[in-house]
Amino acid sequence: MLNRRSFLNQSSLLSLSPFIPAFLSQTASASAAQKDDRILVVIQLDGGNDGLNTVIPFADENYSKYRNKLRIEKNDIIRLNDSLGFPPAMQAAAELFDDNQLAIIPGAGYPNPNRSHFRSMAIWHSARLQSAEHTGQGWLGRACDQRKQPGNITPDAVFVGDSNIPAAIIGRRSNPIALNDERELMLASKFTAPDNPVTEDDLQNFVQRSVSASYGAAKQFAASAKNRPSDDSNYPNYRLARRLNLIARVIRLGGGTRIFYVSQPGYDTHSAQKFSHERLLTEFSRSLKAFLMDLKQAGLSDRVLVMAFSEFGRRVQENASAGTDHGTSGPVYVAGESVRSGILSDYPSLVDLEDGDLKSTIDFRCIYSSLLTSWLNIDATAPLGGNFKPLKVVA
Template identity: 35%
Template sequence: MNRRNFLTLTGTFTGGALLLPDFLHAFGSQRSLVIGEPCLVFIQLNGGNDGLNTYIPYDNPLYYELRTKIAISKDNVIGKNKGMAFHPALKNFADMQQNGDLSILQNVGYPEPNRSHFRSQEIWQTASNSNQYLSEGWLGRYLDLQCKEHQPTAGVNLDSIDNLALKGNEPNFVTVKDPNRFKIRNDKDDMIKLSDNPQLDFVRKIANSVTEGSEEIQHALAKSTSEMSYPKTNLGKNLEWIARLIKGNLNSKIYYTSQNGYDTHDNQLGIHQRNLEELNDAVFSFYSDLKKVDLLQNVTVVVFSEFGRRVKDNGNGTDHGTAAPMFIIGGNNKGKIIGNNPNLSDLDQGDLKYEIDFRSIYGRLLQQKMNFNPQTIGINSKPIDGLF
């Protein structure tokens, strides 16, 4: 039996957390010992999250000069660290960072930024250049090469619509709105029959994939429970489902979900506060749940948005901008703040200049967490250092 099969089998018998004899812990701390299958969990903040009011340069006078209406008072920010601090709604993000479980990557973006929601999301989801159009997502291309045979739940998208990031040549992912109700009638005889029509065969292949995915998801749910209370929000429910599937040994490589509402052109202070509170509470419940069952080391959570907002406010809100922070939680990250504080005196047409290409983060995630060469799917940016 090889190591991979051994770890999968033992994970099944122990609910995903392999129990080790005490003497093995002498070879290293439990934190640095990763057992079982790693996975990536993506939380996409739709609408363009205002990074400057999320992770705040409270010690820079220009922040208050340029944002006379929506700046967050330095008396209210939390987790102060080298001139930067969290929005007060993100109190548990500050705790996770203090615990060494959350890394912050500053000024993340890409060359020739696009301020269209649709196009910028497409660039992030395909890892393309600004002037390049791809029909497969970066995670879909990864799954096409990583899955030696068809795996219907190699990726799970918790949403009501498919996500381009997971789209590949093979249907190696399923989109589920409510996993508990994701039960498909299994008419295998109709699905197995092939025809002379390739398009029809492909549709049948997808249908068969959905059926298989439904069965695997129900098996995982049957082996897991919710061991703590999650917030009754869409994001909270989605992260609770993801935690259940991870604890039930679905062994998906990728989980994807999103939170809407970040297009804050007007009434930003109240809207942004509510969105960040929802994000904070849902993510911290997920984090606490996985930590309780010793699975946080296997799970890397990535929180990002398609772009940030402009540096100067428009009165009651902010318009579309460019670079913004990105957050990495769990997965034995180093808990660092990577990158320089936002330079508010050197702007590009009123926007922050990006310093970290998001594809360099993708590259490190694939290389370090998935043991996969990112160049094989066209991600050629040098993987960022210092994250894991």
């Protein structure tokens, strides 16, 4: 029986809920998710990645024309084919490409592109072009809404980071949570779970059962941390790598969450771009490879795909501060054992520019459509607000 007094009596337990890993506990959930359900991990390259210096059209003489100070010398470029290559900072990603675990999708964008960080990110998060439709709900949150089952307390999506939960994973009924680092889970593991009540109060029963199971799950996580290999699957010492490591460990425990999200900031490279961009790409590339290697060692690599995107690319012409300003289209990456590896879209022309920007060659919603329908087995129409021809991303 639910009444105001019994609800308020549970406030101390309810206040703990954001910090207790209920999503790790299969016993705390009525989820019908199976252990072999596919998982999507999204990496947001925050700030606008310079795609021209990430997937480099080295065979086009216009590249050197537009990039005097910032160009990567041809002899240093890691060739992917006869015309495109990676900078040296993307060595680990090149190895994934050679191992058929990386798809590169150049020229991803949308009609009438916007160079505002806030507006463009809202478009990518919501899969909607009109600001009136930026209601705080996102394409993955809406997708989770379609699968939501009554009574399921397992979070549909987990954001690993210390900022606000991104709109991309927020829906009307779905349940996303934020997790900063493993210390939150380790702290919960030190407490003793409350006894399950014997009462007619349905709310009290539900809350205390959930909290009790969650404490048990935290202890399970702590035990797994104590017993994990000392080399931690050779993750490099980067913040992105540590967060992907945590995601991998959560996936191993099989709690049923199918969407994970993480952000790597720093890509707004208006000045002195060369070294900062190299550092960012090295972190991204090496962290991604370590994550996929970890999943393979755990026998989970066939269940996980990773998509990496940025809200826009940069201008073709470098600026006077040895940096690049806000542009439009840029590359998207999809990685994993099940990806259709290769270069999956046309590279934008460096001759046919639009106000100094690369024209997009593929609508980003075609990538979303493929990941929803072919990977997560979710109808993409409602999440994307229309029908978009899926780009074949899954092998």
